[in-house]
Amino acid sequence: MRQDSLTTPAAYSSLARFFHWATVLLLAGQFAIAWTMPDVHRGTQPVGLIAWHLSVGMLILLLVAVRTVWRFTHPAPPELPSIPRPLAAVARLTHWALYLLLIALPLMGWANASSRGWPSFLGTLLPLPALTPEGSPFGHSLGDWHGVFAWVLLALVGLHASAALFHHFVLRDATLRRMLPASRDSA
Numbered sequence: 001m002r003q004d005s006l007t008t009p010a011a012y013s014s015l016a017r018f019f020h021w022a023t024v025l026l027l028a029g030q031f032a033i034a035w036t037m038p039d040v041h042r043g044t045q046p047v048g049l050i051a052w053h054l055s056v057g058m059l060i061l062l063l064v065a066v067r068t069v070w071r072f073t074h075p076a077p078p079e080l081p082s083i084p085r086p087l088a089a090v091a092r093l094t095h096w097a098l099y100l101l102l103i104a105l106p107l108m109g110w111a112n113a114s115s116r117g118w119p120s121f122l123g124t125l126l127p128l129p130a131l132t133p134e135g136s137p138f139g140h141s142l143g144d145w146h147g148v149f150a151w152v153l154l155a156l157v158g159l160h161a162s163a164a165l166f167h168h169f170v171l172r173d174a175t176l177r178r179m180l181p182a183s184r185d186s187a
Contacts, residue, residue, distance in 0.1 A: 010077035011178040015061050019067040020179055023102065030056045040143070046118040056115055063108035068099060079171055090158065093161055101153040107131070107147040115139025163168065 012020070033056060037049035043128050046054055114130035117137070121127055132139030154181050167175035 011057065012077060015070065016074065017075070017179055017181055019063065019070060021181065022063060023060070023067065024115070026056060026060050027102075027153075027157065030060060031150075034150065040116075044116075045117075046113065054109065054118070054120060055123070057109045058120060058128070059107040060102065062097065062122060063104075063109075064102040068103070071099075077178060080172055080175060082171075083175075091163065094156060094163075098153070098160065100157050101149060101156065105149055105153060108142040110138075111139045112143030112146060115143070147180060 009010065011017075017053045030053065033049050033053045037053055038044070040050065074116040079091075081090070096151040110128070113120055114132045115134060115136040118128060120130070132142075164179070167173050168177070
């Protein structure tokens with residue numbers, strides 16, 4: 001049975017919801033770019049979709065860094081009391097794994113770009129330093145791991161979204177509604 005508005009736990013703040021949904025939109029765009037851009041080989045230049053992939057990756061890194069600081073300074077609303085402890089623990093682990101990958105993947109891509117001698121920018125204006133020297137085998141290997149962990153991220157995003165839908169349609173609790181834009185603000 002659905003909880004009414006008097007017993008619905010606090011929603012996430014408007015800013016927390018913005019960070020969440022902005023991350024979702026950027027990730028959707030990033031995966032679309034990654035799946036349609038040409039393969040990266042020796043001599044590939046960072047133009048077209050590859051340049052877009054680099055730029056969106058840096059934007060994701062910036063957004064998630066700010067979001068992480070926000071999360072540490074503004075704790076999430078309390079968990080729903082109806083969620084069993086093991087399930088709550090899996091949810092927390094999944095959330096932190098998502099944060100970790102959302103930071104690690106752009107850093108791996110940046111290091112790989114650096115090893116290829118590609119410049120990195122935040123937006124189109126702010127040049128960023130190289131994370132690895134040009135020709136770095138470590139930077140090149142991070143590019144391979146970047147692709148592997150992108151699939152892990154996609155699987156975790158699918159798990160996260162499936163869990164939200166399970167809560168909404170099967171358990172019929174307020175878990176999903178707490179993150180929807182129409183939810184009321186929490187303090």
